[in-house]
Amino acid sequence: MDTIPLRFATLRALRERFNPREIYCAFQPHQYSRTRLLLEQFATCFADADHVLITDIYQCRDSEEDKRAINSQVLVDRIRGNDINALHLAEFSQVLDHLKRNVGKDDLVLTIGAGNICDIGRELVAYSNESQRRNP
Numbered sequence: 001m002d003t004i005p006l007r008f009a010t011l012r013a014l015r016e017r018f019n020p021r022e023i024y025c026a027f028q029p030h031q032y033s034r035t036r037l038l039l040e041q042f043a044t045c046f047a048d049a050d051h052v053l054i055t056d057i058y059q060c061r062d063s064e065e066d067k068r069a070i071n072s073q074v075l076v077d078r079i080r081g082n083d084i085n086a087l088h089l090a091e092f093s094q095v096l097d098h099l100k101r102n103v104g105k106d107d108l109v110l111t112i113g114a115g116n117i118c119d120i121g122r123e124l125v126a127y128s129n130e131s132q133r134r135n136p
Contacts, residue, residue: 011048020108030114
């Protein structure tokens with residue numbers, strides 16, 4: 001049976017609806033065991049993003065064996081193997097700094113995943129609003 005690459009419908013819909021210049025997707029995987037189990041699906045599902053920023057895996061109910069079996073860099077390498085631009089930026093502060101340096105006019109940023117990854121979006125909006133106030 002042939003497998004069809006899985007893609008995030010959200011990314012495709014955002015691209016179609018807003019027609020951004022670039023899509024940045026910051027993704028926080030949830031659980032080591034789930035990341036390992038869904039590795040092949042995650043490897044293709046970001047195809048509609050221009051830039052994928054992977055944080056460290058959000059740990060929840062994982063065993064030490066689970067943590068030894070997978071990490072975010074393995075996921076990034078697998079995503080890159082499908083010609084998708086991906087980076088491992090362990091800390092939220094690294095993701096935020098990367099976005100501040102690289103996101104431009106008409107770009108779209110999506111945060112997706114577990115835990116408090118949505119905080120990156122809030123901080124980026126606050127930074128953008130402050131920048132606009134300083135440079136009208």
